[in-house]
Amino acid sequence: MEKWITAILLKFPGTNCDEETERALQSVGFKTEIWPFTLVEPTRIKNVDLIVLAGGFSYGDYIMAGKLAQLNIQQKLQNSLNEFCHQGGFLLGICNGFQILMRLGLLPQGSLISNTTHRFMCQWVELNNKAQQSPFLKGLPSSFELPIAHAEGRLVTQAPKQAETYLKEGNVTLTYTQNINGSAYSIAGMQDASGQVFGLMPHPERFLYKEHHYDPDWAGDSEWGWGYYFFKGIYDHIEAM
Numbered sequence: 001m002e003k004w005i006t007a008i009l010l011k012f013p014g015t016n017c018d019e020e021t022e023r024a025l026q027s028v029g030f031k032t033e034i035w036p037f038t039l040v041e042p043t044r045i046k047n048v049d050l051i052v053l054a055g056g057f058s059y060g061d062y063i064m065a066g067k068l069a070q071l072n073i074q075q076k077l078q079n080s081l082n083e084f085c086h087q088g089g090f091l092l093g094i095c096n097g098f099q100i101l102m103r104l105g106l107l108p109q110g111s112l113i114s115n116t117t118h119r120f121m122c123q124w125v126e127l128n129n130k131a132q133q134s135p136f137l138k139g140l141p142s143s144f145e146l147p148i149a150h151a152e153g154r155l156v157t158q159a160p161k162q163a164e165t166y167l168k169e170g171n172v173t174l175t176y177t178q179n180i181n182g183s184a185y186s187i188a189g190m191q192d193a194s195g196q197v198f199g200l201m202p203h204p205e206r207f208l209y210k211e212h213h214y215d216p217d218w219a220g221d222s223e224w225g226w227g228y229y230f231f232k233g234i235y236d237h238i239e240a241m
Helices: 018-028 042-048 067-076 078-086 097-103 162-169 227-239
Strands: 005-009 033-037 052-055 090-094 111-113 121-129 141-148 155-156 170-177 187-191 197-200
Touching: 005 018, 005 042, 018 033, 018 052, 018 227, 042 052, 042 078, 052 097, 067 078, 067 097, 067 111, 090 097, 090 227, 097 111, 097 187, 097 197, 121 187, 162 170, 162 187, 170 197
Parallel strands: 005 033, 005 052, 052 090, 090 197
Antiparallel strands: 111 155, 121 141, 121 170, 170 187, 187 197
């Protein structure tokens, strides 16, 4: 009997990257469902492999990016999410999802605040792969490109040397080659100590096929963009467990 590897995407009012993220997950083999958050019950997340918080503007980012989603999750799902991770499940937050994970305290302490440009930034960026053993990054080279789209993506910490400690301890997964938004130590992605909780500001789902790249000659005959290998890495890891 075939065993499905399952991923669910939690959808809040204002989430707008759920469908393209779902397509990316399906392209590598995941069986997926998008769940409106109001319909999610804690018991439903027990039998899935990957929970995804996709990008967008949950609740319109009316207070701070991800704040209202954080409060709703804490009220309804926090204990269940903690148990899900404790039992070996994987949790991924992309852009707004990364902001939510940081606010929930599921990643090392820090905040994602307004870019130093004080503008919404939508562009391609080059990234350094700082965690090539991560299930999400093991299929990616030491440097690669992905697009970003955020206004509050600057990672800051309370203590001046905290970000440096995260780099030394392996919590930092991605850094910007050029620090486009003012993040401490150019941080673009983080993971918890277990490697099961992963957040990043860039959008891997937006570079699924080579045609998504701005250069029509990118990667020659390769069909896939770097985003495909991001999702394929975590799929292969779960399948091998």
